[in-house]
Amino acid sequence: MKFSIIYLIIINILASILFCADKRKAQYGKRRIPESILHLFELIGAIFTIIPLMFIIRHKNQKWSYKIVSFIILALWIFFIAVALFRLN
Numbered sequence: 001m002k003f004s005i006i007y008l009i010i011i012n013i014l015a016s017i018l019f020c021a022d023k024r025k026a027q028y029g030k031r032r033i034p035e036s037i038l039h040l041f042e043l044i045g046a047i048f049t050i051i052p053l054m055f056i057i058r059h060k061n062q063k064w065s066y067k068i069v070s071f072i073i074l075a076l077w078i079f080f081i082a083v084a085l086f087r088l089n
Contacts, residue, residue, distance in 0.1 A: 008045050015046030016053060023059040035066055042073045 018041060022033040038060075042050050051074060054061045061067065 011041065011045040012049040015041040016049050019050055019053050019059065020057065023057050026059070035069075038066075039069055039073065042070060045077075047074050047077050 015038075018033055019038060022038065025032050038050065047070065051070060053059070054067070054070070060070075
């Protein structure tokens with residue numbers, strides 16, 4: 001359990017840095033971080049940081065294709081957490 005918490009903290013910090021860096025690169029017209037990389041970080045646990053950041057820093061919140069994939073990943077995470085909690089009881 002302790003490892004899981006440390007893992008999620010590290011993944012979420014890294015994803016936040018990447019997401020903010022992508023926003024900065026977009027503002028300056030530089031080469032961007034591929035969406036596949038951002039989605040990969042969502043899949044491995046950073047979805048709970050990326051979704052709020054989309055709206056806090058107003059990045060990728062207008063792009064429907066990105067939002068749809070992100071919310072599907074969020075739904076999967078919620079499903080797997082519910083299954084894990086159900087099995088613990």
